[in-house]
Amino acid sequence: MIIGQRAIGARTASRHAEGPDARRPSSTVKTWLRSRPDCIIGDENDFNEIAGPLTILGLWAFSAVAATLSPEDAKAYIGETATVCGVVVSAQYERDEQSQPTLLDLGKPHPNAIFTAVIYRDHRQKFGTPQITLRGTRICVTGQIIDYQGKPEIVTTDPNQLAE
Secondary structure, X not given: OEEOOOEOOXXXXXXXXXXXOOOOOOHHHHHXXXXXXXXXXXXXXXXXXXXXXXXXXXXXXXXXXXXXXXOXXXXXXXXXXXXXXXXXXXXXXXXXXXXXXXXXXXXXXXXXXXXXXXXXXXXXXOOOOHHHHOOOOEEEEEEEOEEEOOEEEEEEOOHHHEEO
């Protein structure tokens, strides 16, 4: 789960700090693994050890068949893996926040963004400077759509999740 608040200068402040559940496998992966009679899983730690890599594999496997959505349609698909396409109308690198997110807003600029693609500090080096290079560009981002304070977003960890 992603938690936080947004405040950039006097506007509003960062909304993205990785919480303790940020790296836990999705409930879909857990349900699938537990339904498999040939999968033997011990305690929760064993489960998380196996489910984390499967979640990443699932993202790769399903990205080719994910629904393609506009930023406006993404809200109806919270919890699902999809591809959201639109123009990056505002982009911000929040250097002063603990998780140092880069926020790519599609549809409408901040603070009225309709959809946001988020890149955290741990993965930022893989993307270069997306707040500069992608501003004004039409992109498609693929991943699990989550709800952050009533707005849909996808947390990106790999450049293969983004296409121009």
